[in-house]
Amino acid sequence: MVVHTQRCQYCSSERVRNILVRKAGESDKVFVQCLDCESFVASYVISPLGYYHHGKGYESFLRGIHRSGEFMSGRNVQRLFEDRKEQDLEEFQEVLATLQRKRKED
Numbered sequence: 001m002v003v004h005t006q007r008c009q010y011c012s013s014e015r016v017r018n019i020l021v022r023k024a025g026e027s028d029k030v031f032v033q034c035l036d037c038e039s040f041v042a043s044y045v046i047s048p049l050g051y052y053h054h055g056k057g058y059e060s061f062l063r064g065i066h067r068s069g070e071f072m073s074g075r076n077v078q079r080l081f082e083d084r085k086e087q088d089l090e091e092f093q094e095v096l097a098t099l100q101r102k103r104k105e106d
């Protein structure tokens with residue numbers, strides 16, 4: 001696993017904010033802005049079902065699925081949500097541990 005934290009290319013700050021943009025008929029997009037020099041740092045396009053907002057619960061996940069135009073039975077969606085939550089939580093812990101090791105090496 002390789003991990004990187006987003007860093008401003010102009011002032012090297014790691015203090016950035018993600019601005020989530022939704023437009024009808026388009027994929028959700030994230031703009032990253034530096035909080036220190038306010039520069040535009042990067043943008044990401046989120047793939048359908050690519051976004052999981054932890055702690056927001058099943059209802060929020062369901063709305064995301066509806067926006068993506070995906071049709072699934074309620075049971076399958078519930079399963080998808082539980083799997084995603086578990087998997088992302090686990091992976092997040094792994095990401096943090098990898099980042100910590102990387103910081104010690106630097």
Ligand SMILES: [Zn+2]
Nearest residue numbers: 008011034037
């Ligand atoms: Zn900056």
